[in-house]
Amino acid sequence: MKIAVFIKQVPAVDTVKIDEDTGTMVREGVEAELNPLDLHALEAAIRLREANSGTRVTAVTMGPLPARKILAGAIAMGCDDAALLSDRKFAGADTLATARVLAAYVKYAGGFDLIFTGERATDGETGQVPPALAEFLGCPALTYVSGIDQIDSGKAVVERSVEGARETLLTPLPAVFSVIKEINKPRLTTLSGKMRAKTVEIPVCGAADLGLEDDVIGLKGSPTRVTKVLYPKVIRSGSKYFMAENVDKAMEALRSYLSEGGFLDFANERAAAR
Amino acid sequence: MKSGGEVWTLAEMREGALHGSALELLAWGRDLADKRRARLASVVLASSVGEDDIERLAIHGADVIYIAEAPELRHFLVDSQTKTLRDMVRKYNPDIFIASATTQGRTVMPALYAALGTGLTADCTELDIDPMNGLLIQTRPAIGGNVMAEILTPNHRPQMCTVRPKSKRPLPPDDTRRAKIVRYSPASESAASLLARLSYKQESSVGAPIQEAEIIVAGGKGMKRAANFQLLRELATELGGSLGASRMAVDLGWVPYSAQVGLSGKSVTPRLYIACGISGAVQHIAGMSGAERVIAINTDPEAPIFNSANIGIVGDAMEVLPRLIAEIKQAKGGRNVS
Numbered sequence: 001m002k003i004a005v006f007i008k009q010v011p012a013v014d015t016v017k018i019d020e021d022t023g024t025m026v027r028e029g030v031e032a033e034l035n036p037l038d039l040h041a042l043e044a045a046i047r048l049r050e051a052n053s054g055t056r057v058t059a060v061t062m063g064p065l066p067a068r069k070i071l072a073g074a075i076a077m078g079c080d081d082a083a084l085l086s087d088r089k090f091a092g093a094d095t096l097a098t099a100r101v102l103a104a105y106v107k108y109a110g111g112f113d114l115i116f117t118g119e120r121a122t123d124g125e126t127g128q129v130p131p132a133l134a135e136f137l138g139c140p141a142l143t144y145v146s147g148i149d150q151i152d153s154g155k156a157v158v159e160r161s162v163e164g165a166r167e168t169l170l171t172p173l174p175a176v177f178s179v180i181k182e183i184n185k186p187r188l189t190t191l192s193g194k195m196r197a198k199t200v201e202i203p204v205c206g207a208a209d210l211g212l213e214d215d216v217i218g219l220k221g222s223p224t225r226v227t228k229v230l231y232p233k234v235i236r237s238g239s240k241y242f243m244a245e246n247v248d249k250a251m252e253a254l255r256s257y258l259s260e261g262g263f264l265d266f267a268n269e270r271a272a273a274r
Numbered sequence: 275m276k277s278g279g280e281v282w283t284l285a286e287m288r289e290g291a292l293h294g295s296a297l298e299l300l301a302w303g304r305d306l307a308d309k310r311r312a313r314l315a316s317v318v319l320a321s322s323v324g325e326d327d328i329e330r331l332a333i334h335g336a337d338v339i340y341i342a343e344a345p346e347l348r349h350f351l352v353d354s355q356t357k358t359l360r361d362m363v364r365k366y367n368p369d370i371f372i373a374s375a376t377t378q379g380r381t382v383m384p385a386l387y388a389a390l391g392t393g394l395t396a397d398c399t400e401l402d403i404d405p406m407n408g409l410l411i412q413t414r415p416a417i418g419g420n421v422m423a424e425i426l427t428p429n430h431r432p433q434m435c436t437v438r439p440k441s442k443r444p445l446p447p448d449d450t451r452r453a454k455i456v457r458y459s460p461a462s463e464s465a466a467s468l469l470a471r472l473s474y475k476q477e478s479s480v481g482a483p484i485q486e487a488e489i490i491v492a493g494g495k496g497m498k499r500a501a502n503f504q505l506l507r508e509l510a511t512e513l514g515g516s517l518g519a520s521r522m523a524v525d526l527g528w529v530p531y532s533a534q535v536g537l538s539g540k541s542v543t544p545r546l547y548i549a550c551g552i553s554g555a556v557q558h559i560a561g562m563s564g565a566e567r568v569i570a571i572n573t574d575p576e577a578p579i580f581n582s583a584n585i586g587i588v589g590d591a592m593e594v595l596p597r598l599i600a601e602i603k604q605a606k607g608g609r610n611v612s
Contacts, residue, residue, distance in 0.1 A: 036538055099388060122537045122557075124416060126396035131352065131384035140468050141352055143381045157472065161532065162377040163288075163483040169351075170470040181538055182531040223393030228424035230413075238580055243589025250587050251597055254569065257585045261567055263489065263513060263546055266606050 001055040004112040005045045006102055006133070007038040007074060009067040010123040034070040037118035039077075039186035040179050045116045046078040047184065048151065056080045058109070062090060062101050068202055075200050076193035077186075083109070087206035092219030095124070099132035101217060104210035106137055114156075115176045119144065127178065134176035142171055145179045279369035280338065281307040282432065284359075285316040285331060286378050289474070290348075292318070292327040294486075295374035297444035300335035302401060302437055303372055304445060306410065309403040312369065313337040316453075317362065319355055319460075321348035332453035335445050340366070342458045344465040350378050351471065356385040357464035363390060365458075368432045370410050372401070375436040376485070387434050393427030395435040397541070399564065409433070415564075438564065439486045441543045477532070480507050481516030484533060489515025489546045490565075492535055493523055494558075496551020496572060497591060500528040505595040506550060512602045518542065518562075520552045536561035550591040554579025571595075 012031040042059065049055040059074035061067050062085040071082035085105055093101070106112055115134075120127030127143070134141035146166070147159035154173050159166055161180055207217055215221055241250035258264050281303045285296035296316060307314035315338040316331040323341050331339050340362065346354050359382065363371065371386075373379035375397050387394035399422070400413035410433040412425045427433040484490055491510040493503055503517070510517050519529040521536055535542055537557040547565035551572060552558060559582050562568070570583035571591045580586040587594055 094393065095384070096388060096391070096393065125537075125541075126384075127380055128384035128387075128394060128396055131381055132388035135356065135385045135388035141381060141385055143352075144377050160377075163485060164479065165474060165476050167474045168472040170472055172468050180531070181534075223387075223391070223427050223430040224395060225426050225428060226423050227411075227426050230422040230424070238583055238586055240575065240580060240586040240588055242575070243587060243593060247597075250589065250594075251601065253585055254587060254594075254598060255601060257567075257569065258546075261546060264602065264605055 001048070001052055001113045002111070003045045003048060003055060003057045003114045003116065004106065004109070005038075005041050005057060005059050005074065005079065005116045006129070007042065007059055007061050007070060007118070008035045008121045008123075009033070009061060009063050009070050010035045010121050032066065032069070034073055035118055035121045035123075037120065037122065037181060039118075040181055040183050041116040041118045041177075042074055042077055042079065043184045043186040044148065044177070044179050045114075046187070048114075048148070049078070049080075052151075058082060058112075060085065060102070060105060062086070062093075062098060065204070071202050072197040072200075073189065075202075076189040076197040078193060081200055082202045084202055084204045085206075085210070086204050087217075089207045089214060089218050092222065093217060094222035094224045095126055095128040096132060096223055097217050097219075097221040099129050099136055100221065101207075101210065101212065102129065102133050103136035104212050105205060106133075108205065108210050111174065113154075113173045114151075115174070117176065117178045119178055119180045130176050130178035137174065137176070139174045139176060140171050141176045141178070142169065143178045145177045146182050148177075148183075279367055279431070280313045280315050281310065282315045282317050282340075282363075282368040282371040283336075284371070284373035284379065284382075285318040285339075286374060286376060287318065287320045287323075287350075288378075290320070292323075292330060293374075293376070294444070295376060295379075295439050296331060297334045298439065298442050299372055299374060299437070300331065301442045301445045303370075304335045306370060306401060306403055307337070309405075310369070310408055315340055315368070317359070318342070319347045319358055321345050328453075328455065330447075333447040333449055333451050335451070336453045338454045338456060340456045340458055342460050344460045344462075346465040346467055347460065349471045349474075350382075351467040351469045352381050352385055353469060354465050354467040355382045356389055358460045359386050360389045361461060361464050362458055363432060371432040371434045373434075373436050374439050376439055379436050383434060383436055390432075392430035392432060392434060393425075395425045395427070398435045398437050399441065401435065401437070410435070438541065438543050440488065441564070479517070479532070480510050481514065484516050484518050484535065484542050484544075485540050487516035487518075487542065487544050489513050489548075490518040490535070490542060490544045490562075491515055491548045491550065492518030492520065492533075492552060492562075493529070493550045493591070494520035494552030495522040495526070496553070497523065497528070498551070500526075502592060503528055505592065505599070509548070509595055509599050509602075512599055512606075513546075515544070515546070518547075520555075520558050549579050549583070550595065552579055553577045554582060
C-alpha cells in the first residue's frame with residue numbers, strides 16, 4: 001500500500017506578522033514549526049505501515065525551501081521518504097490553488113492508496129484543502145476521522161467524530177482521511193530516526209515538474225483575494241474581584257453579571273417544566 | 275445597483291430533521307439579499323423533507339426553497355451531496371452560497387468549491403455587500419484571531435463561505451411569509467455514493483456540542499483533578515450549558531477531546547463563557563475570543579485570561595463554584611415558590 005501524508009509548516013502562533021500591503025503572512029524571521037495537528041496524521045500513517053508489510057509512507061509539503069525541515073522531522077518519526085513541492089510560482093496560493101498543486105503531485109507520483117492530513121492547519125484554520133484535494137482526485141474525503149477500524153484490499157471502515165455523535169463509514173480506497181487529534185498519541189522521534197533523516201534525500205518538485213500552468217497556481221490561480229487586514233483588539237472591561245478581600249462583593253458581581261445577561265432568568269424553564 | 279443572482283443558504287439536515295443552523299443562515303442571508311435586491315433561498319438535500327420544516331424556512335426568511343429529495347441523500351455522504359449541489363449550482367447560478375461551519379458544512383463546501391473552481395472563505399464572522407460593486411465582503415479571523423482578514427471572490431461564482439454556528443440568531447418568525455418551492459430531481463449518478471454509513475451513535479454529554487452551545491463552562495489545569503470537573507458539569511447543567519476544557523485538561527485525560535476549546539480544539543461562539551482554572555494561553559484565547567461575554571475564575575491575578583474577561587474573580591474555582599451553584603439553585607427554587 002502506498003500512503004502519502006500531506007503536512008504543513010506553520011508559524012509559531014504568537015510571533016506572526018502580516019504584510020499590510022499584500023495581506024499575506026510574513027514568513028521571514030518568524031519561527032516555523034510543523035502544524036501540531038499533522039503529527040496525528042503522520043502517526044496514523046506510520047502505524048498502518050507497521051501493521052501492513054510492503055506499505056510505504058511518503059511525507060509531502062508545499063512550501064518554501066526551509067520547509068524541508070518538517071519533512072526531515074517526518075522521516076525521523078518513521079516516514080520512508082518525502083517530497084517538497086516548492087516553486088516561487090506557488091506563492092500567494094489560496095486553499096484551492098494549494099489543493100491543485102497537491103493533487104498534481106499525487107498524479108505525478110503515480111497515485112496513492114491512502115492520503116492522510118491533519119484536521120486543519122493552526123494558521124489558516126480552514127481545513128479546506130483535504131476535501132478539495134479529494135475532489136480533484138475524484139475520491140471520497142473522510143473528514144474528522146477519529147479511528148480506523150479496518151483496512152484491507154481497497155476498502156476501509158473509519159469512525160468520524162461529528163457534533164455529539166460518532167459515525168462509521170465504509171469507503172473504497174483511494175481516499176483522503178483528515179484525522180482529528182483524538183485518533184492517536186504521536187510518538188517521539190528517536191535518535192536513530194534522526195540519523196536516518198540525514199541520509200534520506202528529499203526531492204524538490206516545481207510547477208514544471210508537476211505540469212502545472214501558471215494561471216492555475218499561486219496568487220494567479222486563486223479565486224479569493226485578501227483585500228484588507230485588520231488587527232482586532234478584543235476589549236473587555238476586565239473588572240477584577242478578589243475572593244480573599246470580599247467574598248460577598250465578588251459573588252454579587254458574578255450574580256449581577258449573569259443576571260444582566262439574562263442567564264438567571266429561569267421563568268421560561270419553569271413554565272416548560274410544568 | 276441592478277438586482278443580482280440569488281443568495282443561497284445550505285439548510286442542513288441532521289438525522290432526518292432540519293438543523294437550527296438553517297434558520298441562522300437565513301438571518302445572515304436576509305440582509306445580503308436585501309442589499310443586493312436578490313432572492314434569498316434555502317437549499318435542502320434529504321430523502322424527504324417534512325412540511326413543517328419547509329414552513330419553518332419560509333417564516334424565518336426564505337423567499338425560495340430548493341428541495342432535492344433522493345433516498346441516497348438520507349444521510350450526509352459527502353460525494354452525493356457535492357455532486358447534487360454542483361448540478362444545482364450549475365443549473366440555477368446563485369451569486370452567493372453560504373453554509374454553516376459544522377462538520378457537514380466544513381466537509382461539503384470545500385469539496386463543492388473545488389468541483390466548481392470558485393472561492394471559499396471559512397468561518398466568517400462578518401458578511402456584507404460592497405455598495406459599489408455588489409461583491410460579498412467576507413471577514414474572517416486568522417492566526418488564532420490575531421488578525422481579521424477581509425476576503426473577496428471577485429471573478430468566480432458563486433461566492434462561497436461558511437459562518438460559525440450560533441453566530442447569529444434566527445429572525446423572528448413571520449407567519450404571513452410564503453416561499454416559492456422548487457423541487458429538484460437529483461440525477462441518479464450524482465446522488466449515488468461510494469460511501470456507506472454503517473452506524474451512527476449519539477454520545478452522551480452535558481448539554482449541546484460545544485461548537486453549538488450558548489453557554490460554556492470550561493475548566494483547565496487549575497481545576498487540579500478530574501473529580502473537580504463535576505463542579506463544572508453541575509454549573510453547566512444548572513445554567514443549561516455545556517462543558518468545555520483547555521488543552522491541558524484534555525491532555526491530562528480529565529475531559530474528552532470533543533470538549534477542547536482552542537487552536538488545536540474547537541473555536542466556540544457562545545453567549546457566555548465561564549473559564550475556571552484556565553490561565554489563558556494564546557492558543558486557548560484563540561478558540562474562545564468569539565464569546566459574547568466572558569467570566570474568568572483563577573487564583574493568579576496576573577493570569578492572561580483576565581485580559582479576555584468581562585468579569586474576573588481572583589480566587590479558587592473550588593471555592594467559587596459551589597457558592598455559585600448554590601445561589602443558582604436558590605434562585606430557581608426560591609422563585610418556584612412564589
